[in-house]
Amino acid sequence: MEGDPLKLHDRVAIITGGAQGIGRAIGLLLAQNGADIVIADKNDQQAEETVQEISLLGRKSLAVKVDVSNFSEAEKLGKTVFDAFGRIDILVNNAGITRDGLFLRMKEEEWDEVIAINLKSVFNCSKGVIRYLGKQRGGKIISVASVVGQMGNIGQANYAASKAGIIGFTKTLAREFASRRIMVNAVAPGFIETDMTRTLPEKVREEFISNIPLGRMGTPEEIAEAVLFLASDASNYITGQVINVNGGLYM
């Protein structure tokens, strides 16, 4: 699949949280397949580095500093991108954080922050782009959920709720916008090698891996492949779905 330059030829994709990790891998793969890329991240320094890498692939790329949990900032993103590129075809809602803790110890701020950055952001950014996708009579919204939103996970009540919320949101938007040929889907990664998981103690990692039928963690590039499929015309009859990329952890 990788490297077919016509797959997303001249489409414009926005990737939230695209400065590093899974979002960065998505940006690079979509660019290799012909898309111009906007990296929307609060970490503008890291975003600039990723934009440089994407530019080396011969595609246009722009970093936009945004806190996706802030409604007015995130909603403005659509206009900023439209003014710069003249179109928007793909939104990838990828920005996310964890603030783990057992429920009895979880603080209200930890709940609020995770819901705002992981879930409200998806509402905010989708609001910002939907009118442009609608005018073009077509487009793709792809959100990064998690296996944890499907299975639950001890210590992640806030995170699991935010990711399950993304799945409900995805199915609803898919129904509301199908007539305008806007396809809305999610990818649910399992346990992926990024900064988010690198800090886990070795024992916890081993325990997680022992439950994965394929016996290993996934890579950001393996998530990017599923996003590329959902962003391309190869998936034009698919909407309201969750693609699980989890090594068989949840079936």
Ligand SMILES: NC(=O)c1ccc[n+]([C@@H]2O[C@H](COP(=O)([O-])OP(=O)(O)OC[C@H]3O[C@@H](n4cnc5c(N)ncnc54)[C@H](O)[C@@H]3O)[C@@H](O)[C@H]2O)c1
């Ligand atoms: N790593 C995993 O195992 C795993 C598993 C399932 C789902 N996911 C999901 O994949 C997505 C990407 O995760 P990752 O592992 O690459 O994480 P990461 O921490 O490496 O990257 C997250 C990115 O989001 C950005 N970000 C955070 N808060 C933001 C905000 N308020 N506004 C704008 N940008 C913000 C960060 O600056 C960073 O660039 C997340 O939604 C995460 O929940 C990850």
